[in-house]
Amino acid sequence: MISPTARVTCTAAVLTALATLTGCSSDSSEDTAPATTTPTTTTSTVAAAPVTTEQLQTQIDVFFDPAATSADRAAVVENGTARLAVLDQFTGVLAGYPLTGTVGEITTVDADTVTATTDVTGPHGGAPMPLTFEQVDGTWLIADESACSVLSMGRLSCE
Structure with missing residues (x-):
C-alpha cells in the first residue's frame, strides 16, 4: 500500500519531469509556443533525510x-x-x-x-x-x- 506521502512525492516527481519536457523546444525558429511554467507545488517538495x-x-x-x-x-x-x-x-x-x-x-x-x-x-x-x-x-x-x-x-x- 502506497502511503499518502509517497503519492505526493511521486506526483511531484512526475510533474517536475513533465515540466522539464514541456520546457524543451526544437532548434527550428518556427517554434513560437510560449514556455510552460511549472506549478509551485513542485518547487516546495523537499527530499526526506535518509534513515540512519x-x-x-x-x-x-x-x-x-x-x-x-x-x-x-x-x-x-x-x-x-x-x-x-x-x-x-x-x-x-x-x-x-x-x-x-x-x-x-x-x-x-x-x-x-x-x-x-x-x-x-x-x-x-x-x-x-x-x-x-x-x-x-x-x-x-x-x-x-x-x-x-x-x-x-x-x-x-x-x-
Whole structure:
C-alpha cells in the first residue's frame, strides 16, 4: 500500500519531469509556443533525510527490550495498537527467552520504506533477518509484516 506521502512525492516527481519536457523546444525558429511554467507545488517538495542505522536500532532495541511494556513495543511497530494482544504475549516470551537485534546494512525500497539486515540473537544463537521499516508521520517503525515474522519465530500469531 502506497502511503499518502509517497503519492505526493511521486506526483511531484512526475510533474517536475513533465515540466522539464514541456520546457524543451526544437532548434527550428518556427517554434513560437510560449514556455510552460511549472506549478509551485513542485518547487516546495523537499527530499526526506535518509534513515540512519541508529534510528532503526532504537526501534529494534525497544521491540526486544524485556523491560519494555507492550505499549512501548506498539509505539515502534506499524499498526502496533492493533497488535497489542500479541505484543503482550511477546513480552512474556522475552521474559523467559531474551532476544536482541543488531541493525546492519540498510537498503532503500522507496522514500518511506527501507529494509535492514538485522541480526536477531537469542540464548541459542542467531541469524540475520531482513526487516522492513516504514516511515509513518516522520517516524521509522518496524513494518507490520516484519514484526509478525519475528513474533512467529516465538510461535505467536498476528492472525
